[in-house]
Amino acid sequence: MNREESNFFLECKDHTVTGEQFKLYLDKERDMLITLPKPEIQDLEKYYQSEDYISHTDAKRSFFEKAYHIVKTYAIARKVKLISSLSEKPGRILDIGAGTGDFLIHAKNKDWIVEGVEPNEQARKLSNQKGVELKKDSSEYGPQTFDVITMWHVLEHVPDLKAQIEEIKRLLKPEGHLIIAVPNYKSYDAVYYKSFWAAYDVPRHLWHFSKKSMKAIFEKENLDLKKIKPMKFDSFYVSLLSEKYKTGKMKYLKAIGIGLLSNLKGSFSKEYSSHIYIFKNNMK
Numbered sequence: 001m002n003r004e005e006s007n008f009f010l011e012c013k014d015h016t017v018t019g020e021q022f023k024l025y026l027d028k029e030r031d032m033l034i035t036l037p038k039p040e041i042q043d044l045e046k047y048y049q050s051e052d053y054i055s056h057t058d059a060k061r062s063f064f065e066k067a068y069h070i071v072k073t074y075a076i077a078r079k080v081k082l083i084s085s086l087s088e089k090p091g092r093i094l095d096i097g098a099g100t101g102d103f104l105i106h107a108k109n110k111d112w113i114v115e116g117v118e119p120n121e122q123a124r125k126l127s128n129q130k131g132v133e134l135k136k137d138s139s140e141y142g143p144q145t146f147d148v149i150t151m152w153h154v155l156e157h158v159p160d161l162k163a164q165i166e167e168i169k170r171l172l173k174p175e176g177h178l179i180i181a182v183p184n185y186k187s188y189d190a191v192y193y194k195s196f197w198a199a200y201d202v203p204r205h206l207w208h209f210s211k212k213s214m215k216a217i218f219e220k221e222n223l224d225l226k227k228i229k230p231m232k233f234d235s236f237y238v239s240l241l242s243e244k245y246k247t248g249k250m251k252y253l254k255a256i257g258i259g260l261l262s263n264l265k266g267s268f269s270k271e272y273s274s275h276i277y278i279f280k281n282n283m284k
Helices: 041-048 063-084 102-109 121-129 161-171 188-196 211-219 234-247 252-269
Strands: 007-013 021-027 032-036 092-096 113-117 146-152 172-183 223-230 274-281
Touching: 007 188, 063 102, 063 146, 063 172, 092 102, 102 113, 146 161, 161 172, 161 211, 172 211, 188 234, 188 252, 211 223, 211 274, 234 252, 234 274
Parallel strands: 092 113, 092 146, 146 172
Antiparallel strands: 007 021, 021 032, 172 274, 223 274
16 A cells, blocks of 8 residues: 555654654555555564663563563563463463563463464574474464464554464464454544554554554455454553653553553443453364
């Protein structure tokens, strides 16, 4: 899709690494935003080369990072409980974009057979040190290998959306489940912070989804949307980073207030800062 086929929505800055400006364009048909210009695949890695990119490290240097890992531990336990509720017994799971492997470690402790994919070398090394070996990509896995595939805040990063969905379909067993978590650009915190909204995270986030777009994209591929769950902690984390981008300061009280307000408004609108989407493969 080119710029003429979409509408300009917002201009955002890469606050994490380069300071470069990017524009978001609205794809009306799919009700989603697209980051342009889209970096070449060989250039994407440089946008992740920052000690502040927390999902690729286990750093606990500041109060913010320590709090992040406390919440992360709680969230992981809930994620594992969610996947366990989808089947009578643990099966084989693939986590795409596995980071430093913590989710898979918890799943393994609950008797899941775990596999993971992570393109970032530093994150893979940290996971390997914990006893969970990750692969750089999923090409080594055979078709219909996994009972569950998860992507926790990863889909928005993939360079080729169509190819990634085709790979998921190849790997997922008939009747298997796909679980995807992504930010929601229609949440109150997104509307409030506008170009400073941390979950735009350009150009690492190439796609920006709504509930309508997630349903349309995946049901077209015979993956039926069964349930949407809110990620209520995300509004606080995203608001705190957004305050930093907007004011240069970690305004904890302000961020907590916006996070609470976003969740309150979300309880009525059903538009939370992030959502978990649970799909089931209807291919027999």
